[in-house]
Amino acid sequence: MPAIDLIAPTAAECYRALVAKDATYEGRFIAAVKTTGIFCRPTCPARKPKPQNVEFFATPKEALLRGYRPCKVCTPLAARDATPPFIQELLELLARQPTVKITDADLRQRGLEPATVRRWFRRQHGITFQAYQRLNRINLAFKKLQSGETVTATAFDSGYESLSGFQDSFKAVFGVAPTRGRQQQVINLTRLETPLGTMLACATEQGICLLEFTDRRMLETELRDLARRLGATIVQSDNPHFAQLRQELAEYFAGRRQAFSVPLHMPGTAFQQAVWQELGRIAYGTTRSYGQQALAVGRPTAVRAVAAANGLNRLAILVPCHRVIGADGQLTGYAGGLWRKKWLLELEQGGQNSAPA
Numbered sequence: 001m002p003a004i005d006l007i008a009p010t011a012a013e014c015y016r017a018l019v020a021k022d023a024t025y026e027g028r029f030i031a032a033v034k035t036t037g038i039f040c041r042p043t044c045p046a047r048k049p050k051p052q053n054v055e056f057f058a059t060p061k062e063a064l065l066r067g068y069r070p071c072k073v074c075t076p077l078a079a080r081d082a083t084p085p086f087i088q089e090l091l092e093l094l095a096r097q098p099t100v101k102i103t104d105a106d107l108r109q110r111g112l113e114p115a116t117v118r119r120w121f122r123r124q125h126g127i128t129f130q131a132y133q134r135l136n137r138i139n140l141a142f143k144k145l146q147s148g149e150t151v152t153a154t155a156f157d158s159g160y161e162s163l164s165g166f167q168d169s170f171k172a173v174f175g176v177a178p179t180r181g182r183q184q185q186v187i188n189l190t191r192l193e194t195p196l197g198t199m200l201a202c203a204t205e206q207g208i209c210l211l212e213f214t215d216r217r218m219l220e221t222e223l224r225d226l227a228r229r230l231g232a233t234i235v236q237s238d239n240p241h242f243a244q245l246r247q248e249l250a251e252y253f254a255g256r257r258q259a260f261s262v263p264l265h266m267p268g269t270a271f272q273q274a275v276w277q278e279l280g281r282i283a284y285g286t287t288r289s290y291g292q293q294a295l296a297v298g299r300p301t302a303v304r305a306v307a308a309a310n311g312l313n314r315l316a317i318l319v320p321c322h323r324v325i326g327a328d329g330q331l332t333g334y335a336g337g338l339w340r341k342k343w344l345l346e347l348e349q350g351g352q353n354s355a356p357a
């Protein structure tokens with residue numbers, strides 16, 4: 001392979017290739033259109049965006065993590081050479097019905113081995129099939145949550161999806177229909193980029209009430225639970241606490257901040273609150289076991305309940321549940337992925353972290 005193929009093309013070069021539908025750029029970039037929230041192959045036959053409305057990524061995974069969904073016309077998730085027919089069918093089904101959840105049981109019912117589907121997605125795109133579906137649903141719902149944008153507004157001019165499809169998706173993610181939300185209390189939502197990937201943050205007037213990686217397991221459940229607890233609707237819009245959060249997170253990731261002062265809003269049971277408060281007392285650069293945590297909250301025999309409450313923490317990093325590890329020093333579970341837990345602990349121990357690939 002000539003060396004030039006290894007060099008990422010510039011945005012200007014990508015745009016020229018996109019306009020020319022240049023097939024030699026297939027596999028070298030993904031074009032994502034900000035106005036529609038859709039990403040395409042370089043050769044997509046659909047209409048072309050203005051340069052200021054398009055951004056380019058190296059892979060479909062990056063576009064998914066940044067909130068985009070695959071184009072139905074050019075199916076950028078299909079492999080360039082040969083996509084197995086069963087994968088093609090699944091991609092088409094999800095394009096038609098983005099809110100449908102295809103479980104392992106559904107796959108078996110279609111005569112497919114879940115492991116085979118999982119392997120294909122992992123090999124082609126570096127994510128699991130379930131993570132792909134989740135990102136797809138969330139991205140569809142979030143695209144339509146732009147501040148001040150009505151449900152029927154501009155985003156639908158693309159003809160890529162129906163209004164009812166959007167409403168289903170919104171309900172699947174947020175638990176309420178979009179039109180009902182107007183009079184309710186509002187939870188503001190934003191996306192932010194970190195060295196460990198894109199995160200979602202939610203805030204009320206009181207403070208930050210959610211901070212999670214977008215590919216976290218159970219993210220939709222968390223969002224629905226939060227909206228229900230606060231009797232509020234989640235709207236993608238600004239909140240005064242976001243600026244402080246961005247600033248403090250940037251300092252944290254640069255190794256220049258050990259504690260956060262941005263206000264937090266943590267609705268939960270008294271027991272959960274006690275567990276979360278205790279997490280906040282684990283000093284930067286140190287770790288505790290679940291047993292030590294149970295002892296610290298005065299419930300030495302309730303190790304499992306303490307671990308469960310840890311897992312329900314909605315404020316990744318800010319409430320440092322990553323500082324709890326197994327009694328044997330093993331990292332144990334982390335909803336954001338063990339590699340992130342390891343990275344955070346190394347950062348806090350003053351280790352040399354490099355940006356993950």
Ligand SMILES: [Zn+2]
Binds near residue numbers: 039046072073075
């Ligand atoms: Zn396309």
